[in-house]
Every structure is written in C-alpha cells, then in structure tokens.
Amino acid sequence: MAQDDYHHGNLRQALLDAGEKLLEAEGVEGLSMRALARATGVSHAAPYRHFADKAELLAALAARGFARLAEALGAVAAAQLDDPQREYLVACRRYIELGMEAPAMYRLMFGQQQPGVGDQPELAEAGHAAFDALLGAMARGRAAGTLGNVSTEAQAMAVWSMVHGITELAISGRLAPCWQSPLEVLAFGERMCALLLSGLGGAKAGN
C-alpha cells in the first residue's frame, strides 16, 4: 500500500494530477508523456501501462475538466438561489469564470473532435453532464411559459454557443480592447446571457 519503490500504487491518478498541474503551468505544448513520467518519478514508458497513447491521456484530462465544470454549475444550482433567473445568470458567469481561470484546460476540453460513441465514452459522458447542467440552469431560468416552438435543447445550445464564444475570445485576449479585467468580461457575459434568455422565447423558429 505504501510506495514500494517499484509499483507506484496509483499511477493513473498521479499522472492526471500532474497533468492538470503541468497543463496550466506550461501550456498544452509543454505537456508531454515523458514530462509527466518525470513529474511522477517513474520511467518514461510507465504511463503507457495506463493510457494507450497520449490522446487517451489528454481525453481523460479533458473529461476531468468537464467534470469540474459540471460540478461548478451543479454547485450553483444547489445554492438554491431564490430567483431561478438569477441562478441562470450566475451559472453562465461561473462557466466563463472557470474557463478564464484554467484556459489551457478549457482549450483542451474543446480541442479535440467530439469523441464518437465508442471512441472515448468517458469524455463524451463528462461533456454531456456539463452541458446538461447548463441546460438545466437555463430551463429553470427562462420564464416558465415561454417554450414556444424551440426545443429546450436548442435553446441550451444557443446559450452554450454564447458563453463558449465569450470564454474563448476572453482566453485568447481578443476581448481586451473592450474589457480589460476579468470582472468586466464577466459582466459583459452576464448581460449577453440575460439578453439571450429574454430573446429566446419567441424570436427563434425551427427545431
């Protein structure tokens, strides 16, 4: 159970922990299999006992990111704010905030093509969970009556597109000409999401 200097005990988790740390410290281009092996004090080929290749490790890392996102959005829901519209806005804000706090991780999460069904089920599921959390916040937040002819899922996609776009642009520094501080960006994001919610009820058609 203690480390016996040969078998590590829980290398898989250790690799992911080190990976997360290295990811934000050095960026995704500094995240190598061998660096991870070094960071966990293990030989350079040892990680391959736990991940078939680098892509699989990155997928597992991205899945962690999605899990964290889902968790954060879930925490907002659990906070039981009195106003569901306020809850929705806080969720959107939290989404953007998380992306700005861990930009390399955020990029990694969306960097790969969405994994097919059989491909990376862990990642796909984690991504879905995060999306569902956002969808839930939106569904509760919008005026209860305004379902219109637009599916809830489509409305959630609209919100997702908005917060994703803002997060990505913020990360790459392209929002800086208008809003320098993270707080300003968050305020902008919140306004946009509010606008979206009020507009989503009627104006859209199809699906």
Added chain:
Amino acid sequence: MAQDDYHHGNLRQALLDAGEKLLEAEGVEGLSMRALARATGVSHAAPYRHFADKAELLAALAARGFARLAEALGAVAAAQLDDPQREYLVACRRYIELGMEAPAMYRLMFGQQQPGVGDQPELAEAGHAAFDALLGAMARGRAAGTLGNVSTEAQAMAVWSMVHGITELAISGRLAPCWQSPLEVLAFGERMCALLLSGLGGAKAGN
C-alpha cells in the same frame, strides 16, 4: 527566374501554400516544418531562412486565414444588398460557413494567444481587419437609431462572441445533437444573430 534547382524563387509563399493544403489535409498536428520542406521539395532546414521558427510560420498561416475571412466578409458588403440587415445576417452566415469549411485553419487562427503589439504585427493586423469587417456589417445592419449607451465596438464583440461560439461548437461536432447538416447550423446561426441584433440596442449597459 525559373527555378534553378538551387534557389527556389519564392519559397516563402510556396511554404504557406503547402501549409494551407497540409493543414486541412492532415490537421494541425500533421503540419511539421519538415513535412512542409518535403512538400516544397527543399531541404529540411530551408524553411528557417524564411521563418524564425514554427510559431512564426503558423502565425503567417493564421494571418492568411484572417485575410481570407476579411475578404469574404468584404465581398458580402460589396454585394450591395438592398437591405443592410440582410447584409449583416449574410455576413454572419458566411463567417460560420468559412469556419466550417476550413476547421483546422479556423482553429489555428484562434489557437494562439492574441499577439502583442510588437509580437506578430502581421497577424494582429489581419485579425483586426476581419473584426472590422464584421463590425461594419453589424453597424450598418442595426437600426440606425439604436446606439444606446453601448459602444459599437462592444456590440460587435457580442456578435463576434456569438458567431465564434457557434463556429467552434459546430467544428467540434457538439452542435450535431440538434443540427446535423451544415445548412441547419447556418440557419441556427442566422437566427441567433438576428436575435442579437434586435436585442443589442436597448438591453445592454456598460461600456
């Protein structure tokens, strides 16, 4: 002037041409300096006479992408549609369309941190030109009166965030649960941009 088997003549452009081709064919991970040298029939170190390192070449490639985007949006404006609001929507649609047509290039364009002033002036300028084209379409498209207390630039950022988010999610296949075909995605994008335009006049505050 003809190729003398030693001096290539215009290696820089040839490298960028080959790079663009290779980018969409193999993805960004298949785009190596040496592969580019091979593709242009030149030794592996020759590219370094024209680009200090790989990052510089990628930046030049991304600048090309932005130039193409600006050009496409400019073409929409030049088409002189009678209805400026229609022109705005067509521009948004075209933006998303371009990203979906050349996903690897689109990702590359936004993959790096926005270059600082002295860093990659060519890239920065190309990016600005593209943004300005989008801004112009929006400014003409919105009801002439509704300036409100929101700056034109901030409104353009909102539109940019929207189309960028949609494009990125579409590229990564995450819109597929709702809209399978590119045409459906484009229709969705157009609806969202219309919604944004109508909402931007009044609801937003700040900056």
Added chain:
DNA sequence: AAAAAATGTTGACGCTGTCTACATGAAAAA
C-alpha cells in the same frame, strides 16, 4: 508453492524543431 497477471524499467526507433557549418547563386561594388 507455482503460475499468471499487472505494472514497472531499459533501450531502441523514427520523427520532430532547431542549431551550426558550409555551398551556391544572384546582386552590388570595384
């Protein structure tokens, strides 16, 4: 206690980005 499975190590391979030293051709200076 023996066999099997899981998990580690070592060493190799080809590929990559990039550097240095050298070669060649074109343009500028003499």
Added chain:
DNA sequence: TTTTTCATGTAGACAGCGTCAACATTTTTT
C-alpha cells in the same frame, strides 16, 4: 568584367518527443 557580399539553399548534428519490444518485479490467483 571581376570581385565581393548577401540571400538562400544543403548537410549533419543534437536533444526531446511518442511509442514499441524485451525484460524485471511485484501482486494476485490458482
């Protein structure tokens, strides 16, 4: 025209990377 200089090519080396095969050690199962 000849010579020098400069831009641009080549060859070869280096370290780091992902990955594989062969082997070692520990744990688990029989």
